[in-house]
Amino acid sequence: MENNYSYAEFMKAVGRNSSSIEAEKLLNEIYMDLFLNRIHREQTKERLMVLINHSLDCLDEQSFLKYSDQLAHFNETV
Numbered sequence: 001m002e003n004n005y006s007y008a009e010f011m012k013a014v015g016r017n018s019s020s021i022e023a024e025k026l027l028n029e030i031y032m033d034l035f036l037n038r039i040h041r042e043q044t045k046e047r048l049m050v051l052i053n054h055s056l057d058c059l060d061e062q063s064f065l066k067y068s069d070q071l072a073h074f075n076e077t078v
Helices: 007-016 020-057 061-077
Strands: none
Touching (some): 020 061
């Protein structure tokens, strides 16, 4: 799912495929990939927040530290 598209790559593809339908398909693929990545990031962050809150409710320090570290790492990579 992790495609790294660049403007230059898109323009090359458009140049190769003179058809506007092919260019539109590529653009739709890029938008879909961006959309799915955003949804995945939001769900991952939400899941970690739920786990952190549950750890706090249960006074589980080990779980809290584990999930807090995962969230911090996740935020660094985004």
